[in-house]
Amino acid sequence: MARSPSFVCNECGATSRKWSGRCDACGAWNSITEEAPLSAGPASKSLGSRRGAAIALTDLAAREDPPPRRASGIGELDRVLGGGLVPASAILVGGDPGIGKSTLLLQAAAGFAGRGVKTLYVSGEEAGAQIRMRAARLGVARAPVSLATATNLRDILTTLEAEKPGLVIIDSIQTMWADHVEAAPGSVSQVRAAAHELTAFAKRRGVSVVLVGHVTKEGQIAGPRVVEHMVDTVLYFEGERGHQFRILRAVKNRFGAADEIGVFEMTGAGLAEVANPSALFLSGREAPAPGSVVFAGIEGTRPLLVELQALVAPSPHAQARRSVLGWDAGRLAMILAVLEARCGIPFAGLDVYLNVAGGLKIREPAADLAVAAALLSAREDAALPLGTVVLGEISLSGALRPVSQTESRLKEAAKLGFGAAILPQGSKFGSDHGLSVQKMPDLAGFVGEIFAAG
Numbered sequence: 001m002a003r004s005p006s007f008v009c010n011e012c013g014a015t016s017r018k019w020s021g022r023c024d025a026c027g028a029w030n031s032i033t034e035e036a037p038l039s040a041g042p043a044s045k046s047l048g049s050r051r052g053a054a055i056a057l058t059d060l061a062a063r064e065d066p067p068p069r070r071a072s073g074i075g076e077l078d079r080v081l082g083g084g085l086v087p088a089s090a091i092l093v094g095g096d097p098g099i100g101k102s103t104l105l106l107q108a109a110a111g112f113a114g115r116g117v118k119t120l121y122v123s124g125e126e127a128g129a130q131i132r133m134r135a136a137r138l139g140v141a142r143a144p145v146s147l148a149t150a151t152n153l154r155d156i157l158t159t160l161e162a163e164k165p166g167l168v169i170i171d172s173i174q175t176m177w178a179d180h181v182e183a184a185p186g187s188v189s190q191v192r193a194a195a196h197e198l199t200a201f202a203k204r205r206g207v208s209v210v211l212v213g214h215v216t217k218e219g220q221i222a223g224p225r226v227v228e229h230m231v232d233t234v235l236y237f238e239g240e241r242g243h244q245f246r247i248l249r250a251v252k253n254r255f256g257a258a259d260e261i262g263v264f265e266m267t268g269a270g271l272a273e274v275a276n277p278s279a280l281f282l283s284g285r286e287a288p289a290p291g292s293v294v295f296a297g298i299e300g301t302r303p304l305l306v307e308l309q310a311l312v313a314p315s316p317h318a319q320a321r322r323s324v325l326g327w328d329a330g331r332l333a334m335i336l337a338v339l340e341a342r343c344g345i346p347f348a349g350l351d352v353y354l355n356v357a358g359g360l361k362i363r364e365p366a367a368d369l370a371v372a373a374a375l376l377s378a379r380e381d382a383a384l385p386l387g388t389v390v391l392g393e394i395s396l397s398g399a400l401r402p403v404s405q406t407e408s409r410l411k412e413a414a415k416l417g418f419g420a421a422i423l424p425q426g427s428k429f430g431s432d433h434g435l436s437v438q439k440m441p442d443l444a445g446f447v448g449e450i451f452a453a454g
């Protein structure tokens, strides 16, 4: 019995019964493709027609040992994983093409293999010679990693069942091809079927499976958001092409803290760990500079000082530009609106550029006040005193809200030689950080106090 066709959006994974040019769920254009049903079983039969087996029930107090972890020896990777790989887990590593996913995973494969984990690296993208050349360049050619170049999922699974590895790396999920699904490799149905088979294999055999996924220019794992829901851990590898720094970020982790980051530097011999990244995203300027403000941030469990740079200039265009790198464009618009509405500082007719130094992307609203400070400092051409960090969230009313973990942010700033902090009234922290602290109730107060001359 043929099922009516189903359609799926390649951007958000929403399904619908009919094709349309624009996805109702996410608004993307031309993203909807037909997909074959996952299994051809009779879908109309109700589950109630046959009885299932009884499931064993336990209580919440049942003692469970923490999952055993296997470390790669690459500290920054192990940190993001939550301490190492957990058996019977599936991990998705997403990132732009060319960002360094294959490099990272080949190094990781060598790390795990060197520590006794039987490791299989399956590439559907590159030829064996290419991978061996990369391995030589990375200095891991002697690592006991088994290499395969294959795309047929059935063959791969058969091989895995026979080889019984502890870790399998699939590079990339978009190249895998399941012959029971009638769709082209890279299509949503294929990617979903392949991810399903491989995660099921991970659970069934107690293996750790790493799936590499390319992301689209919209910043999503190409095709299926659904893969994100199937796996235990989703890591994104990000960074700007022109910068040497790469951030591996856990956006979902069933076995560790989400939002944890690992910092790497791309060198001629692969990715090098940056174990103390806190000072990395500062420009190390000696003199105060207008438009530049240091934000005391937290990434995952780790404090990180970041320099924000703004440029504000009269616009030659009818519509002024708003350009932002490393921070949310919507959030920038909000801060500009609050500055205008609550503090009477107009930005109309002015081009605004905002940049997070070092190619880092920050997502914390805690950076609001630092962004506002950078914008004001650029607009007024007045620099904040050197050695000052800024933190605080801005509400639409213009009030400043305290942020989490203020104490560790301040301690990190002090450790890196900063002497002063500007933060919201009501922020809670101990007194042993050694910074001179200025507390601000609201944005208007901050503007008056810091940029009074403007």
Ligand code: TYD
Residues within 6 Å of the ligand: 095, 096, 097, 098, 099, 100, 101, 102, 103, 104, 134, 137, 138, 266, 267, 268, 269, 270, 271
């Ligand atoms: P790659 O791991 O192939 O990216 P992905 O798998 O995410 O598509 O990395 C490709 C880039 O990394 C390429 O532009 C070259 C650069 N690279 C180095 O700078 N140093 C190295 O040692 C290696 C192996 C790659």
Ligand code: MG
Residues within 6 Å of the ligand: 098, 101, 102, 103, 125, 171
């Ligand atoms: Mg690759």
